[in-house]
Amino acid sequence: SQQGEEDPQALSIQEGENATMNCSYKTSINNLQWYRQNSGRGLVHLILIRSNEREKHSGRLRVTLDTSKKSSSLLITASRAADTASYFCALISNFGNEKLTFGTGTRLTIIP
């Protein structure tokens, strides 16, 4: 399967702490993206990291990519209650299809 697998499936932390989520995959990728989904709503794009990049930042978000380990991590620093959501990694493989494949997500809860 080309699907990414997020870890952990659920995470609860205190407001102000950092949250780290991981995504592992099995295929060679072209790029990997992280999305956020508030309960029952559409997904919102957070960051795209290409296969030749190792780290990207966007505000309080930091994404790393290790293609040798076939894994990526999303770090949210100084978490806020509004960060409570599900987070998904999604990837496009290098093997001939155009599908963006999503993982099953990490459910993040920020405790005020």
Place this chain on the structure above:
Amino acid sequence: EAQVTQNPRYLITVTGKKLTVTCSQNMNHEYMSWYRQDPGLGLRQIYYSMNVEVTDKGDVPEGYKVSRKEKRNFPLILESPSPNQTSLYFCASSLWGTSGRPQETQYFGPGTRLLVL
């Protein structure tokens, strides 16, 4: 405002009654796709389209049809809905990447929650 719109947002129907969920984007995107989201299974792609009159199956196409007659619209058609198609459906669009893949950010619609009785 750049956006993807879906209609209806909520739909309750009965088995076998044909329905269409519309999707429209105003960003001139080439690539459009439909996903369904079910608990524990994440998002699974139903169909995608790389441009007008070009569509292809995703991971779970059975029981669905799509068409792409215009660049901005990509309706999802359920000819004979069944209860196992009860789900949350998302339409998404993006630019087509220079290397021939949808490398760019996917923009998602707000979702359509479908219940088939």
